[in-house]
Amino acid sequence: MNNLSKLVAEAIGTFILCFIGAGAICMATMKGAGYEGLLGIAVAHGIALSVAVSATMGVSGGHVNPAVTVGLLLTKRISLPDAIAYIVAQLAGATLAGVLVLAIFKGMVTADGASVVETAGLGTPAFDADTLTMGKAILIEAVLTFLLVTAVFGTAVDPRAPKIGGFGIGLIICADILVGGPLTGAAMNPARTFGPGIVAFFSGNLPAFWSQHAVYWLGPIIGGGIAALVYDTFIMPKQSS
Numbered sequence: 001m002n003n004l005s006k007l008v009a010e011a012i013g014t015f016i017l018c019f020i021g022a023g024a025i026c027m028a029t030m031k032g033a034g035y036e037g038l039l040g041i042a043v044a045h046g047i048a049l050s051v052a053v054s055a056t057m058g059v060s061g062g063h064v065n066p067a068v069t070v071g072l073l074l075t076k077r078i079s080l081p082d083a084i085a086y087i088v089a090q091l092a093g094a095t096l097a098g099v100l101v102l103a104i105f106k107g108m109v110t111a112d113g114a115s116v117v118e119t120a121g122l123g124t125p126a127f128d129a130d131t132l133t134m135g136k137a138i139l140i141e142a143v144l145t146f147l148l149v150t151a152v153f154g155t156a157v158d159p160r161a162p163k164i165g166g167f168g169i170g171l172i173i174c175a176d177i178l179v180g181g182p183l184t185g186a187a188m189n190p191a192r193t194f195g196p197g198i199v200a201f202f203s204g205n206l207p208a209f210w211s212q213h214a215v216y217w218l219g220p221i222i223g224g225g226i227a228a229l230v231y232d233t234f235i236m237p238k239q240s241s
Contacts, residue, residue, distance in 0.1 A: 005059055006082075011096075013063075018097035026108075051170075054166040070221050093191070098200065138219040144188050148227075154168070188223075190221070
C-alpha cells in the first residue's frame with residue numbers, strides 16, 4: 001500500500017467524521033429543541049466514526065484522529081515521518097469538512113432569526129469558560145480520549161481483537177459525547193476541533209477559537225497517549241522470546 005493511498009484514506013475518514021459531526025450540530029441548532037438534541041448528535045458522531053474507521057482500516061489503519069496517531073507513535077506502531085503526514089492529512093480532511101458545512105449552512109437562521117453558523121460555532125467543540133477552568137476542560141478531554149484510545153487498541157490494534165470493524169470505537173464516541181458533550185463538546189480529536197474551528201474563525205463566526213484551542217490538543221494527546229502506553233504495557237500480549 002503506497003503512502004498516498006494511506007494519506008487520502010485518512011483525509012477522507014476524518015472528513016466523514018467532521019462533516020457529519022459538525023453538520024449534525026448545525027442542523028440541531030437550526031431546528032431547535034425537539035429535533036435531535038444531545039442523543040442525536042452523539043449517535044451521528046458514533047455512526048460516522050464507525051463507518052470512517054471501518055472504511056479506512058484496511059488501507060491506513062483507520063486512525064482518523066491525531067490523538068490515535070500519537071498513541072500508535074508512542075507504542076512504535078508508526079514512524080515519526082508517517083505520523084506527521086497522517087496528522088496533516090487528518091487536518092486537511094477536517095478543514096475541507098468545515099468548508100463544506102459552512103457552504104451548506106451559511107445564511108440559514110434559527111427560529112429566533114440568529115445565524116446558525118455563528119450560534120453553533122460551525123459545530124466546533126467548545127466549553128463555557130465561566131463554568132470550567134482550562135485545566136478541568138483538559139482533564140475531561142483527556143479522560144474521554146483515554147476511553148476512546150483504549151477502545152481503539154482493544155478492538156483494532158490488539159491481535160486478539162474481535163472482528164467488528166469500527167463499531168466498538170463508534171460506540172465509545174457516542175457514550176463519551178453523552179457525558180462530555182455538554183461540558184467540552186467531547187471532541188476527543190484535535191482534527192475534529194481544528195477543521196470546523198479554523199473555518200469558523202476565518203469566516204468571522206468563531207472569534208474566540210484560538211483562546212480554547214490548546215485544550216483540544218493537550219487533552220486528547222495526553223489521554224490518548226496514556227491509554228496507548230497502558231494498553232501496550234499491561235494488556236497487549238507480549239511476543240515470546
